[in-house]
Amino acid sequence: MRFFGKKLPVEGIIVILTVALFAGCSGGRASNEQNGDRYYRSGQYDDALAEYLMAEKTAGTSAALLRKIGKVYVMQGDFFQAKNYFDRYFSTRDSVPDEGVLLDYFQIAVERGRSGDTTTMVHALEEILAINPSFSLGAFYFVLGDYYFEQSDYHRAIAYYLRGLPLDTEQERRAGCMYNLAAGYEKLEDYFNAFLYYDQFLTLYPDRPESEQASWHRSSCSYPLALQMREEGDLEQAFYYLNLIISGGQPQHLVDDAWYLRGEILLQDNRPAEAKQAFERVLKLNRYYYKEKIAEQARKRIEEIEFSGRQSL
Structure with a gap:
């Protein structure tokens, strides 16, 4: 290999190739993440996820990349995978949830709510509370x-x-x-x-x-x-x-029941005259809309009160 007309030693060639290879790898990762960012901003979540996963596969993970992948999974409604990536993100920060992820979920909830995706919005809001119940x-x-x-x-x-x-x-x-x-x-x-x-x-x-x-x-x-x-x-x-x-x-269907129960309580409170009036109201209410059972019970109570009154004379 010649460099500006001069022949390079073997050691120089190796250094140049190594630098070029490293630069190529770094550039690939940056390109994948940048493409993913662009797709995410335009709402193309499948394409964004593909780019982010490629970046993770070819050059390893970073805290920022894990968070981005988690956000995409949330937007797709895959909360199981989202939680997996956010948990991994937390582990890079000594497992302490930060406000950034909570705000990610909150932003996603707002966006999904505006687009009519209520289910994803609800899941995002509940993930916030699962991470930080006091939020x-x-x-x-x-x-x-x-x-x-x-x-x-x-x-x-x-x-x-x-x-x-x-x-x-x-x-x-x-x-x-x-x-x-x-x-x-x-x-x-x-x-x-x-x-x-x-x-x-x-x-x-x-x-x-x-x-x-x-x-x-x-x-x-x-x-x-x-x-x-x-x-x-x-x-x-x-x-x-x-x-x-x-x-x-x-409610109209309970008015006679209320009068009857009132009569029962008045009897319990040793107020038979008032109780009789309450039971008579039950009969009056059932002149047109006849509820046989309660009317018969009220009539029986009136007879018992009258009999008891005669006995006391």
Whole structure:
């Protein structure tokens, strides 16, 4: 080999070839990563992944490359592989999750949400909480709550609503959250908390379109609560719940049941005259819409009260 007309020694040739080979390898890796970056920015995630994996294969891994591969897998919805690469990324940093990855997931959640990919958005948000449970998602707690409410996973929905409610002051979101909290508790037959949130909703948002439904459901929750209070011996609280049904006249199918239970509690409280009036209301309500069983029970109670009254004379 000649260099500007001079013949190079063998040692010089070896040095030049070695430098060239090293430069070629380094350039290849940089090219793969750069191509991957370009594809990622343009939303071509399959091509980006191919370039990043080629960079990893030909020149080994770096913390930055592991993080990039993890992000691509998240965008593709492959959270198993994403977690694998992010875990490897964490291991390069003494296994301490950094804010960078959390923000990666957060950015991905926002992008996927805008594009209508709700499932990937939810997974990305939950990965943030899995990595750092104390990370605040702000209004995105409502997004998670709504998602799981629509999936009928009321336990999860409630958990996210409760985390979001103290953090957000936007009235529209708070109103929807409070109503769904009440509905979720009602679905889980936790009537006490359901009543509590329906009542708060009606107090804070009386003019909302959902207020009529909230009032109906609050009264619906009142009946099982009245039964519970009677069993626990809290008769005054039982009357309170029953009076909500009776005074509001809803739910209509429970009004006669509420009167009947009121009569039973009055008898238990040794107030037979008032109990008789309650049972008579049951009969009156069943003149047109006849519920045979409860009407017969009410009639029997009236006869027992009248008989007991004659006996005491």
